[in-house]
Amino acid sequence: MATSKCTRLTGDLSRRFLASVDTVLFDCDGVLWRGDEAVPGAAELVTGLRKSGKRVFYLTNNSTKTRAMYADKLGRLGFGAEPGEVFGTAYCTARYLRDVARLRGKVYLIGGTALSQELEAAGIPHVGSGPEPVTGGMKEWAALVKEPDVRAVVVGFDEHFSYMKLTRSLQYLQDPDCLFIATNTDTRLPLEGGRSIPGTGCLVRAVETAAHRKAQVIGKPNSFLYDCVVSECGLDPERTVMVGDRLDTDIQMGSTCRIRTLLTLTGFSSLEDAKSYQESGNLSMVPDFYVDSVADLLPALSSADQ
Amino acid sequence: MATSKCTRLTGDLSRRFLASVDTVLFDCDGVLWRGDEAVPGAAELVTGLRKSGKRVFYLTNNSTKTRAMYADKLGRLGFGAEPGEVFGTAYCTARYLRDVARLRGKVYLIGGTALSQELEAAGIPHVGSGPEPVTGGMKEWAALVKEPDVRAVVVGFDEHFSYMKLTRSLQYLQDPDCLFIATNTDTRLPLEGGRSIPGTGCLVRAVETAAHRKAQVIGKPNSFLYDCVVSECGLDPERTVMVGDRLDTDIQMGSTCRIRTLLTLTGFSSLEDAKSYQESGNLSMVPDFYVDSVADLLPALSSADQ
Numbered sequence: 001m002a003t004s005k006c007t008r009l010t011g012d013l014s015r016r017f018l019a020s021v022d023t024v025l026f027d028c029d030g031v032l033w034r035g036d037e038a039v040p041g042a043a044e045l046v047t048g049l050r051k052s053g054k055r056v057f058y059l060t061n062n063s064t065k066t067r068a069m070y071a072d073k074l075g076r077l078g079f080g081a082e083p084g085e086v087f088g089t090a091y092c093t094a095r096y097l098r099d100v101a102r103l104r105g106k107v108y109l110i111g112g113t114a115l116s117q118e119l120e121a122a123g124i125p126h127v128g129s130g131p132e133p134v135t136g137g138m139k140e141w142a143a144l145v146k147e148p149d150v151r152a153v154v155v156g157f158d159e160h161f162s163y164m165k166l167t168r169s170l171q172y173l174q175d176p177d178c179l180f181i182a183t184n185t186d187t188r189l190p191l192e193g194g195r196s197i198p199g200t201g202c203l204v205r206a207v208e209t210a211a212h213r214k215a216q217v218i219g220k221p222n223s224f225l226y227d228c229v230v231s232e233c234g235l236d237p238e239r240t241v242m243v244g245d246r247l248d249t250d251i252q253m254g255s256t257c258r259i260r261t262l263l264t265l266t267g268f269s270s271l272e273d274a275k276s277y278q279e280s281g282n283l284s285m286v287p288d289f290y291v292d293s294v295a296d297l298l299p300a301l302s303s304a305d306q
Numbered sequence: 307m308a309t310s311k312c313t314r315l316t317g318d319l320s321r322r323f324l325a326s327v328d329t330v331l332f333d334c335d336g337v338l339w340r341g342d343e344a345v346p347g348a349a350e351l352v353t354g355l356r357k358s359g360k361r362v363f364y365l366t367n368n369s370t371k372t373r374a375m376y377a378d379k380l381g382r383l384g385f386g387a388e389p390g391e392v393f394g395t396a397y398c399t400a401r402y403l404r405d406v407a408r409l410r411g412k413v414y415l416i417g418g419t420a421l422s423q424e425l426e427a428a429g430i431p432h433v434g435s436g437p438e439p440v441t442g443g444m445k446e447w448a449a450l451v452k453e454p455d456v457r458a459v460v461v462g463f464d465e466h467f468s469y470m471k472l473t474r475s476l477q478y479l480q481d482p483d484c485l486f487i488a489t490n491t492d493t494r495l496p497l498e499g500g501r502s503i504p505g506t507g508c509l510v511r512a513v514e515t516a517a518h519r520k521a522q523v524i525g526k527p528n529s530f531l532y533d534c535v536v537s538e539c540g541l542d543p544e545r546t547v548m549v550g551d552r553l554d555t556d557i558q559m560g561s562t563c564r565i566r567t568l569l570t571l572t573g574f575s576s577l578e579d580a581k582s583y584q585e586s587g588n589l590s591m592v593p594d595f596y597v598d599s600v601a602d603l604l605p606a607l608s609s610a611d612q
Contacts, residue, residue: 142501161469166504195448198472198516206512210504
């Protein structure tokens with residue numbers, strides 16, 4: 001079904017669109033929920049998609065939950081999901097280190113419990129997790145004892161991020177053979193009521209600035225989360241859609257992976273943002289379709305069922 | 307004395323150069339000392355310059371010392387200086403807020419004791435100094451109670467930098483009327499033995515990334531430190547030289563202020579860096595002169611005395 005870009009998905013077009021799709025890849029924050037509140041109608045839509053035989057996967061840049069934690073939250077909010085359907089950056093970072101980088105050695109981890117658990121599940125030893133209060137002065141910071149065998153620095157969301165952790169990461173990253181991985185570079189994490197807190201991207205920029213190096217990013221807009229779905233579960237790109245609220249991560253990733261893209265306006269990016277990219281010819285950030293909320297697809301799903 | 311750019315200062319040229327100078331502006335880290343070790347011969351040079359009637363000022367991006375602390379350190383390492391000759395970013399940031407921005411309200415401070423003391427000396431109330439351990443979860447972080455009357459966020463060197471401080475700074479900076487000031491953006495702080503630790507620039511980039519705003523920078527390469535010398539002490543730009551070890555801060559500032567520039571190779575930038583800027587036509591980062599060490603000027607000074 002050929003269409004122009006950035007078309008509102010409604011009425012008959014929605015029905016034809018859903019009929020052309022087997023696999024739906026959902027971003028989570030800003031698409032299915034904000035903080036701990038589900039987007040109204042989103043759980044019904046996901047349940048309906050499954051009932052009509054479509055496969056659903058969750059691709060999230062947020063590194064604060066393991067696959068199992070996401071499955072719990074999805075269940076609690078009425079979505080219902082198996083851990084194996086969740087491709088978050090905590091899990092995929094561990095997969096990357098084990099299967100792609102084939103890391104021999106330890107990780108120095110700037111990150112939380114979930115990242116720590118996913119690394120453990122993948123058999124990757126790591127150090128650095130948890131709080132590290134500042135001690136000593138500049139001379140001591142410049143001469144911190146390095147943990148032997150650290151071969152990678154991983155930066156994810158870490159509420160214990162501190163100057164000491166920044167200093168340790170610089171010491172490891174001065175070795176050009178030390179890998180430098182970031183789970184994602186989102187600048188803010190959206191919560192309930194339009195509030196937000198600083199995202200992992202802030203921590204990544206701090207470490208990059210100290211190290212004079214750029215991190216390799218696991219999350220969207222890079223394609224690695226998608227590659228993990230493909231390699232673990234298989235899919236037909238022609239019959240797959242990426243549904244997200246951010247043009248610079250979700251929609252860009254969909255464009256890179258040559259699948260169709262659907263922007264929902266319950267989260268970060270606005271329709272004006274999309275139109276503005278369209279006018280400037282930056283088409284990889286323009287979705288094929290948009291909806292005000294994923295719940296707008298419910299009528300098309302019901303009529304397709306009948 | 308017309309010369310081509312990036313000339314080694316030696317022999318008769320040094321003598322003629324010194325004769326053409328009344329005022330010498332020195333960067334400190336990497337020029338006069340590294341960590342707590344003076345560059346050999348640097349103290350003799352500074353003492354000699356004063357004895358031959360030249361005025362000496364210290365322009366440093368490092369915000370971890372007050373004017374009085376710098377005068378102490380300069381004295382201890384044999385340079386001898388009055389607090390009024392030191393133009394560091396802790397002092398100049400306080401001056402900027404009081405005299406240029408005419409701040410009415412408090413500062414939320416990411417910074418150490420020296421910044422705190424210089425703000426107090428300038429009569430500027432502030433909050434935020436010292437450690438702030440993480441408490442609560444994401445919801446609490448998104449709903450932190452803001453201190454009333456905060457009208458500026460200042461980011462300087464802070465060994466207690468943390469995710470909580472980053473979160474607080476985002477909350478204040480979401481108000482577009484809240485000023486956003488950085489003492490400097492140096493990415494690393496050089497210490498003894500070629501070691502270095504993350505500099506204030508790392509913290510600034512983290513806050514900028516969260517706030518989706520750029521900070522206004524007090525330190526070099528911006529001209530504010532120089533402007534402070536001019537307004538407090540006066541000088542003849544034609545008979546002034548900026549001596550520094552960094553092309554992107556010291557030499558760039560000298561070019562912006564249209565004074566002569568002298569690169570010393572005891573610190574951050576190399577002669578190759580300078581030649582490479584020269585070849586690419588980026589002349590504002592190319593010094594007029596260079597020396598291996600400021601001590602190389604000692605013979606010219608002695609012969610001028612005779």
